[in-house]
Amino acid sequence: MTSVSISKRLQTIARYxxxxxxxxxxxxxxxxxxxxxxxxxxxxxxxxxxxxxxxxQAAQKQIHTLQVKDRASVRKGNGLAVLHPGEADVICxxxxxxxxxxxxxxxxxxxxxxxxxxILQPNVGEEAVRLWMIENGxxxxxxxxxQEDGVIYEILVAExxxxxxPYEGKDRTQEELLRIGPFLWGEKSEVLQEKWLHEQEKWQKxxxxxxxxxxxxxxxxxxxxxxxxxWIDEVIACLRTDKQ
Numbered sequence: 191m192t193s194v195s196i197s198k199r200l201q202t203i204a205r206y207x208x209x210x211x212x213x214x215x216x217x218x219x220x221x222x223x224x225x226x227x228x229x230x231x232x233x234x235x236x237x238x239x240x241x242x243x244x245x246x247q248a249a250q251k252q253i254h255t256l257q258v259k260d261r262a263s264v265r266k267g268n269g270l271a272v273l274h275p276g277e278a279d280v281i282c283x284x285x286x287x288x289x290x291x292x293x294x295x296x297x298x299x300x301x302x303x304x305x306x307x308x309i310l311q312p313n314v315g316e317e318a319v320r321l322w323m324i325e326n327g328x329x330x331x332x333x334x335x336x337q338e339d340g341v342i343y344e345i346l347v348a349e350x351x352x353x354x355x356p357y358e359g360k361d362r363t364q365e366e367l368l369r370i371g372p373f374l375w376g377e378k379s380e381v382l383q384e385k386w387l388h389e390q391e392k393w394q395k396x397x398x399x400x401x402x403x404x405x406x407x408x409x410x411x412x413x414x415x416x417x418x419x420x421w422i423d424e425v426i427a428c429l430r431t432d433k434q
Contacts, residue, residue: 208306328348328351329348332373333346
């Protein structure tokens with residue numbers, strides 16, 4: 191079995207996969223994570239799901255190089271449709287928008303039978319993913335935030351349980367923590383601070399553009415964004431204070 195090199199982002203996801211688990215990676219990015227889990231002896235079986243023909247062929251080729259046909263299955267299909275109920279312990283969905291991840295989970299609810307852990311890495315829209323967890327009985331058990339090649343990623347890990355528990359007893363409301371992340375808020379890392387600095391900068395640029403507009407609705411939109419920037423200011427101030 192050959193070695194497999196993967197990104198820091200995928201390595202972080204791999205660390206959340208329990209040893210001996212049957213892991214399904216949906217939208218598998220050439221089956222790199224699946225291959226790594228096999229090479230490192232973490233997963234007992236992997237399923238790599240791809241929607242489109244090109245990535246599907248690439249994933250098949252990648253798995254073929256490992257010569258582990260008895261421990262891997264590459265499948266073509268939409269989201270969780272590639273799975274049968276009860277054949278995966280862990281489902282990973284990474285590198286997509288949060289709303290798309292939610293739609294995949296929602297459409298494939300019947301395939302979540304027997305799944306013990308979800309490992310989700312939305313590129314945007316983390317709030318939507320956390321909200322789906324609360325509404326569907328999945329308890330967030332861990333979060334990671336990291337920066338790689340100038341991009342900030344959040345990884346959310348959940349198991350069945352009390353979905354509101356991570357949000358209780360905090361100095362922020364549940365609504366705020368759905369946006370920030372309850373575990374990330376507890377850690378208050380420099381990367382989290384940088385994420386919200388980027389958000390602040392983005393909205394400030396929008397305000398500058400809107401102030402050049404003569405559209406009547408621009409003034410109301412500016413007020414809304416200024417309120418958002420004020421909230422982000424407070425979040426950043428707390429992050430900085432707690433680090434001092």
